[in-house]
Amino acid sequence: MTYLETAQMMARTAGSLIKQRMDSGFATEEKSSSFDVVTEVDKASEELIRKGILLQHPDHRFLGEEESFVSGKPLQEVLLEAQNEPFLWVVDPIDGTSNFVQGIPGFTVSIALACRGELTVGVVYDPVLDEMFWAEKGQGAYLNGKPIQVASADQLGRSVIATGFPSNMQARGAVYNGLGRLLEQCRTIRSLGSAARHLAYVGAGRLHGFWENGLNAWDVAAGALIVQEAGGTVTDTRGEAYSLLTRDITASNGRIHEAFVSCLE
Incomplete structure (x- = not known):
């Protein structure tokens, strides 16, 4: 089984589990604050994905959102150590937990594979709409098997931009600042509740751009590759190159990127 096939299989399997649990009771708890919640379904989804990936590729390393949270080790330290890993799977078992709750x-469901720090596979799966976005390095980006590409708008004033509201209050304040400036420049702004979904939509041309502060690798790794392979641009909010360590992200169709970043600086 190829790495892409593994990611697709596990995203779909986890999505089925999550969808089945939507209408059933599940326990919810707070993580870092009342703004940051996790459910038993997040944990079950991550465990399912972890076991499935390591069954296919037992020598690979796995980094999941929930696993990293309970480890108590700073994420940036984990990522610095993992930059030279030949194979590192970066997984968000439910991106948009507040929506789910x-x-x-x-x-x-967001699943990415990085090889020595370089993204090589990215899959974002929406189980409710049954939409599977994916990309492989150098092979383009796809939605349910059909090629996708970023939108063609070349002016910020004709662009639909998306953002999210992070749990960290300092990062949330940075989003508010950008929001005020961008509302004067772009056509409109949307917030759909999932960074991975926002990025996949940029890749598919449904959105022209997305930014958010204070994100983690599992939120954006898969979506970042999808945007890049669909012809878009992904940087931090200052316009510097994206990496797994990037926490303040800006993604666009590329044509509006310079104007977009200038609003956020």
Whole structure:
């Protein structure tokens, strides 16, 4: 089984589990604050994905959101150590947990594979809409088997931009600042509740751009590759090159990127 096939299989399997649990009772708890929640379904989804990936590729390393949270080790330290790993799977078992808890569609499963720090596979799966976005390094980006590409708008004033509201209050303040400036420049702004979904939508041309501060590798790794392979641009909010260590992300169709970043600096 190829790495892409493994990612697709596990995203779909986890998505099926999550969808089945939508209407059933599940326990919810707070993580870092009341703004940051996790459910037993997040944990079950991550464990399912971890076991499935390591069954196919037992010598690979796995980094999941929930696993990293309970480890107590700083994420940046983990990522610095992992930059030279030949194979590192970066997984968000439910991106958009608040949507899931509230019964709002729009949560996704995000699975990426990095080889010595370079993204090589990215899969974002929306189980409610049954939409599977994926990309392989140098092979383009796809939605349910059909090629996708970024939108063609070349002016910020004609662009639909998305953002999210992070749990960290300092990062949330940075989003608010960008929001005020961008509302004066772009056509409109949306917030769909999942960074991975926002990035996949940029890749598919549904959105022209997305930014958010204070994110982690599992939120954006898969989506970042999808945007890049669909012809878009991914940097931090200062315009510097994206890496797994990037926490403040800006993604766009490329044509509006310079103007977009200038609003965020």
